[in-house]
Amino acid sequence: MTTTKGLEGIVATTSAISSIHNDVLTYRGYSIEDLAEQATFEEVVYLLWNGELPDAVQLREFRSNLANNATVPDEIYDLIKALPHQKVHPMAVLRTAVSALGVLDEQADDMDEKTNKQKAIRIQAKISTIVTAFSRIRQGLEPVAPRKDLGFAANFLYMLKGKEPSTVAARTFDKALILHADHELNASTFTARVCVATLSDIYSGVTAAIGALKGPLHGGANEQVMRMLDKITSISEADFFIEDALAKKQKIMGFGHRVYKNGDPRARIQKKMAEELTQDSGEEKLYLLSAHIEELIRNRKGLLPNTDFYSATIYHTLGIETDLFTPVFAVSRTSGWVAHILEQLGDNRLIRPRAEYNGQPYRAYVPVDAR
Ligand SMILES: CC(=O)SCCNC(=O)CCNC(=O)[C@H](O)C(C)(C)COP(=O)(O)OP(=O)(O)OC[C@H]1O[C@@H](n2cnc3c(N)ncnc32)[C@H](O)[C@@H]1OP(=O)(O)O
Numbered sequence: 085m086t087t088t089k090g091l092e093g094i095v096a097t098t099s100a101i102s103s104i105h106n107d108v109l110t111y112r113g114y115s116i117e118d119l120a121e122q123a124t125f126e127e128v129v130y131l132l133w134n135g136e137l138p139d140a141v142q143l144r145e146f147r148s149n150l151a152n153n154a155t156v157p158d159e160i161y162d163l164i165k166a167l168p169h170q171k172v173h174p175m176a177v178l179r180t181a182v183s184a185l186g187v188l189d190e191q192a193d194d195m196d197e198k199t200n201k202q203k204a205i206r207i208q209a210k211i212s213t214i215v216t217a218f219s220r221i222r223q224g225l226e227p228v229a230p231r232k233d234l235g236f237a238a239n240f241l242y243m244l245k246g247k248e249p250s251t252v253a254a255r256t257f258d259k260a261l262i263l264h265a266d267h268e269l270n271a272s273t274f275t276a277r278v279c280v281a282t283l284s285d286i287y288s289g290v291t292a293a294i295g296a297l298k299g300p301l302h303g304g305a306n307e308q309v310m311r312m313l314d315k316i317t318s319i320s321e322a323d324f325f326i327e328d329a330l331a332k333k334q335k336i337m338g339f340g341h342r343v344y345k346n347g348d349p350r351a352r353i354q355k356k357m358a359e360e361l362t363q364d365s366g367e368e369k370l371y372l373l374s375a376h377i378e379e380l381i382r383n384r385k386g387l388l389p390n391t392d393f394y395s396a397t398i399y400h401t402l403g404i405e406t407d408l409f410t411p412v413f414a415v416s417r418t419s420g421w422v423a424h425i426l427e428q429l430g431d432n433r434l435i436r437p438r439a440e441y442n443g444q445p446y447r448a449y450v451p452v453d454a455r
């Protein structure tokens with residue numbers, strides 16, 4: 085048996101959804117650069133789930149399908165209100181609420197492809213409503229109902245703030261969602277696939293994936309990046325802060341990657357987005373600090389930023405609360421999880437690897453009185 089710690093380098097499945105090859109990331113064969121520049125998030129979700137970009141009619145229908153399914157049942161609002169708002173992490177709320185959506189969906193256990201795709205639409209559409217409702221409820225505000233005339237990205241920001249976002253904000257957020265939509269066999273996607281490969285339902289798969297995304301070595305890193313940036317109040321402080329963290333053998337959040345060793349292509353796009361957005365909004369200080377830290381870590385450790393690093397600057401500048409950064413990632417990545425769940429179920433086999441045993445050798449049982 086061969087084993088590598090953390091399954092590094094192990095090819096665990098075939099997949100036709102996204103590819104990372106020579107540090108180039110593609111979704112269904114389209115480069116992430118082209119999609120981020122030219123597509124909308126809805127087009128990308130359709131692409132991930134169906135294998136092809138939609139034509140104009142298909143896109144219109146898909147958009148209205150999402151918009152028509154964005155309202156959540158009252159039980160979800162009641163559940164969110166009943167949770168201890170000030171103490172609980174929004175990712176824990178999201179995990180609980182998506183699981184509850186499954187409880188309330190009478191078709192949760194219908195496993196045919198058509199019904200699974202309808203449930204996929206329902207989950208993708210409702211997840212924005214859940215995240216934004218939680219944010220408002222914990223501030224003592226009423227949740228804002230989704231609007232049918234807004235695109236997915238604009239609707240999220242509208243439900244969060246209660247007012248329509250600017251065109252720049254909506255487009256920047258749309259692009260950010262595209263960049264996070266899928267990423268081959270990352271930890272949360274693998275989790276989703278393992279879960280549904282037992283023939284468990286799609287809600288269980290997404291709930292399990294949310295749990296895996298929450299951790300700071302994965303999606304949770306974007307929140308930790310912002311917490312770090314908040315602690316460093318000026319560029320002149322950054323050198324000391326980073327040196328100190330490295331001396332203490334702490335990991336610098338938003339840097340390093342299991343697969344990319346020459347840099348994450350998404351981070352390059354996000355860096356430019358962060359620069360433009362912060363210049364536009366007069367918050368350039370945060371971008372300049374981030375760029376300085378990137379330079380420091382590159383020189384000190386040879387490490388490059390991953391997709392979580394500049395996300396922090398972008399989300400913060402868009403006015404998103406820091407602990408909502410990872411839920412925002414989940415809103416986008418749901419599209420990838422669902423694509424992988426559908427692919428897994430389309431040609432399923434139970435996922436059950438082996439463990440190389442390194443415990444005690446075979447030994448005789450000793451009765452409790454004799455121990
Ligand atoms: C969307 C995403 O999930 S992107 C990843 C988000 N996560 C983060 O940003 C958290 C910070 N980064 C990390 O912890 C890691 O780089 C990971 C988890 C992303 C990848 O981990 P692995 O492939 O297991 O690499 P591993 O943790 O073994 O690191 C290899 C070496 O680089 C160092 N290293 C890797 N990342 C960092 C970092 N961010 N800061 C400091 N040192 C680092 C490790 O300490 C280790 O050094 P050593 O060989 O001297 O012990």
Ligand SMILES: O=C([O-])CC(=O)C(=O)O
Pocket residue numbers: 266267269270271302342343390391
């Ligand atoms: O692929 C990974 O290991 C982590 C990552 O970048 C992602 O999920 O977007």
